[in-house]
């Protein structure tokens with residue numbers, strides 16, 4: 196019998212993959228634009244039915260319709276500047292209930308059995324961090340029972356129930372995590388349908404001649420997603436990589452093959468130097484000015500921010516002759532409200548000169564596994580930016596990524612300049 200409980204992001208895996216792998220099941224996820232109106236929901240219903248008619252078990256995971264989640268967040272902020280986290284999740288989880296229930300109705304009208312479930316009913320158990328909860332396990336019993344009744348099961352994406360029995364949400368783009376976790380727990384394939392034809396060498400809205408990648412490794416996709424390619428939520432790629440779930444990202448409407456994401460070993464990537472250029476405008480820069488340059492200060496600052504759940508990205512520290520230093524770092528704009536009181540307090544405690552904030556920044560990144568063995572990639576990127584007259588404010592690297600902070604107003608130009616410089620490499624990769 197198939198295992199019915201599977202542990203996820205926070206605790207080790209317990210379900211035996213071999214037991215459930217290879218079952219004829221597909222999890223099909225559809226993003227917000229792809230379910231933006233009732234006609235599109237009917238189209239999605241038809242796609243799910245078509246998959247069911249090939250004999251597969253089908254689980255649909257739909258995002259909220261269009262801008263519904265943004266609208267709900269706006270309502271919350273109109274009522275309260277810092278909405279209560281529990282009530283925030285009660286509110287924003289509603290969008291996905293609407294789209295999935297409508298889709299279940301449409302499927303029934305096509306003559307098939309269907310049932311929609313909330314994240315909680317589907318057994319998606321999370322930790323207790325409201326607004327960005329992590330999935331800890333999937334209790335798949337109810338899901339399996341519904342599938343055994345020959346039903347198409349619709350699961351509201353982006354949400355779960357915490358170990359304290361509260362409704363939680365998984366963070367923006369969280370329906371991707373729902374879909375991947377379900378594919379892993381139920382042992383099926385995972386198809387992510389969206390409003391572009393796959394993963395491109397840059398956001399096709401910014402670089403119209405960006406190229407569609409036929410395949411990309413988990414490692415590269417994770418770096419691209421984490422550095423701003425919002426086509427997939429980064430955490431969903433972490434789950435996919437950990438449990439070996441192959442992903443296919445494709446257009447929601449139309450038949451074209453999209454992008455396959457999998458283990459590097461299973462993909463032909465020898466020539467692949469560059470997978471893409473990404474950008475991210477969601478972060479702000481903060482600097483603590485003239486802090487005493489002594490052991491323990493950085494530890495104090497970043498421990499306090501970590502304890503408040505603030506995600507820090509890039510960090511630079513400049514030392515000066517007067518025994519003080521400036522600590523500059525980037526953080527999500529959405530974490531600024533939580534970080535500000537902590538930083539003001541720390542600045543006083545350490546007798547720093549003060550704290551300054553700059554939300555007008557953006558990050559442009561170049562990602563590619565081939566960087567490991569090709570020196571000069573970073574230099575080429577800096578040259579491309581210099582030739583475009585764009586100033587670099589902070590640089591950070593990983594073994595397969597180079598990121599630069601630039602002015603937000605220049606980010607699209609920066610992406611195009613870097614993409615143009617690496618276009619040949621990208622073409623080589625796409626055309627083999």
Ligand code: ADP
Nearest residue numbers: 226227228389390394395397398400424425426
């Ligand atoms: P969904 O609602 O389907 O989850 P998202 O808006 O979250 O869709 O993600 C799809 C969008 O991601 C595309 O419309 C595109 O503008 C953007 N995007 C950013 N970078 C990339 C990239 N490298 N390849 C494809 N799309 C990208």
Ligand code: ASP
Nearest residue numbers: 258264353367368369370
């Ligand atoms: N509706 C949620 C959001 O807009 C989750 C998702 O679409 O994946 O972030």
Ligand code: MG
Nearest residue numbers: 226368425426
């Ligand atoms: Mg998304």
